[in-house]
Amino acid sequence: xxxxxxxxxxxxxxxxxxxxxxxxxxxxxxxxxxxxxxxxxxxxxxxxxxxxxxxxxxxxxxxxxxxxxxxxxxxxxxxxxxxxxxxxxxxxxxxxxxxxxxxxxxxxxxxxxxxxxxxxxxxxxxxxxxxxxxxxxxxxxxxxxxxxxxxxxxxxxxxxxxxxxxxxxxxxxxxxxxxxxxxxxx
Amino acid sequence: xxxxxxxxxxxxxxxxxxxxxxxxxxxxxxxxxxxxxxxxxxxxxxxxxxxxxxxxxxxxxxxxxxxxxxxxxxxxxxxxxxxxxxxxxxxxxxxxxxxxxxxxxxxxxxxxxxxxxxxxxxxxxxxxxxxxxxxxxx
Numbered sequence: 001x002x003x004x005x006x007x008x009x010x011x012x013x014x015x016x017x018x019x020x021x022x023x024x025x026x027x028x029x030x031x032x033x034x035x036x037x038x039x040x041x042x043x044x045x046x047x048x049x050x051x052x053x054x055x056x057x058x059x060x061x062x063x064x065x066x067x068x069x070x071x072x073x074x075x076x077x078x079x080x081x082x083x084x085x086x087x088x089x090x091x092x093x094x095x096x097x098x099x100x101x102x103x104x105x106x107x108x109x110x111x112x113x114x115x116x117x118x119x120x121x122x123x124x125x126x127x128x129x130x131x132x133x134x135x136x137x138x139x140x141x142x143x144x145x146x147x148x149x150x151x152x153x154x155x156x157x158x159x160x161x162x163x164x165x166x167x168x169x170x171x172x173x174x175x176x177x178x179x180x181x182x183x184x185x186x
Numbered sequence: 187x188x189x190x191x192x193x194x195x196x197x198x199x200x201x202x203x204x205x206x207x208x209x210x211x212x213x214x215x216x217x218x219x220x221x222x223x224x225x226x227x228x229x230x231x232x233x234x235x236x237x238x239x240x241x242x243x244x245x246x247x248x249x250x251x252x253x254x255x256x257x258x259x260x261x262x263x264x265x266x267x268x269x270x271x272x273x274x275x276x277x278x279x280x281x282x283x284x285x286x287x288x289x290x291x292x293x294x295x296x297x298x299x300x301x302x303x304x305x306x307x308x309x310x311x312x313x314x315x316x317x318x319x320x321x322x323x324x
Contacts (some may be wrong), residue, residue: 015261016253024253028245036243046245052255057257132240146202147237153204172198176238178233186232 006065013060021059024053027070030149033075037144038081040133052077067158074149075159078141124185131181139174142167190216193223197230285311 011019014070031052035045055076063072132140142160151159153167160167180184194218199205200213217224288310306313 017258020257021250021254024250028249028253029242032245032249033242037240040244045243045247049245049249050256054251054256054260058260096315114268121239124236128240143237148235153199153202167196168199168204171202172195175198175230175233178236179229182233182236185236186229 005069009060009063009065009069012057013063016044019054020057021104023056027073031073032078034074034144035081037129037132037141037148038130046075052080053079068155070149071155071159074145074151075083078145080157081141082137091130101117128178128182131178134181135174135177142170143174146171162184190220191224193217193220194226197227198225200225201234262322281311 003123005023008019008022012023028049028123031049035048035052036042039045039048041092052073056073059076083178138160142156145156145159153164153171157164157166193213195279196205196209196213205212205213217227290308303316306316307318308314
């Protein structure tokens with residue numbers, strides 16, 4: 001953890017709200033996008049990100065600057081995603097890739113380079129988000145943490161409390177799952 | 187030479203540069219010779235490229251302010267809870283001390299002599315409590 005963040009967290013632990021704001025402003029984008037890609041729902045993602053930041057504030061006193069702050073922050077986020085969302089099923093997006101209209105799916109695949117590419121890119125992103133959402137939770141979390149937040153397999157294994165080879169396998173199966181679902185676009 | 191199945195299971199880690207250098211080189215060598223595994227590698231890389239196409243979302247402009255407000259509200263509640271807890275502990279400690287003093291200074295008999303509810307001295311907390319219960323149940 002860099003010393004500046006360590007100092008900021010010490011201030012947060014004392015209840016300093018401007019130090020807390022600094023943390024929020026620094027990590028709001030990455031945390032929101034992590035939650036967004038996990039849930040596929042922006043409003044739910046904002047709720048989760050808010051909850052994560054509140055937990056950071058509440059537990060700042062327990063924070064030990066041994067690992068990177070980002071790892072600690074995303075561990076909280078991951079636990080929240082894996083436990084609370086699964087238990088409460090509040091935001092679980094039950095999108096199923098197979099619910100998509102098959103004709104639209106094929107048309108989209110065949111017109112990838114038409115003038116409407118921008119619109120299609122958006123549609124493609126939506127389909128990809130749906131495919132991501134249909135992955136088992138642990139596979140999705142491991143893939144998102146590595147792909148979008150740049151965590152190494154070792155860091156992810158610490159966050160998810162599992163072995164590095166389990167992370168390797170989760171990420172591989174996640175990619176295989178996406179490959180299967182996105183085959184019309186490959 | 188590694189079996190294709192074994193190599194394919196390591197392909198994701200290979201793409202992510204997460205393998206130790208000797209294992210990475212082994213897979214690299216295998217890919218140069220095996221078309222099937224090279225095809226698999228390419229499709230996994232394409233999945234990676236597709237994942238890059240998901241656009242980032244921006245938080246609402248009030249996101250940080252909301253987070254700070256929630257933290258401030260929690261901080262206020264936490265102080266109230268802390269003070270309430272402190273006062274509750276102090277109050278209970280004082281009660282115990284008062285009862286203990288009254289017992290040890292002989293204002294009323296030690297509890298070991300109590301045999302039934304009527305043995306509680308009427309001015310003790312227990313006596314007052316039992317008196318109240320009786321009043322209510324009349």
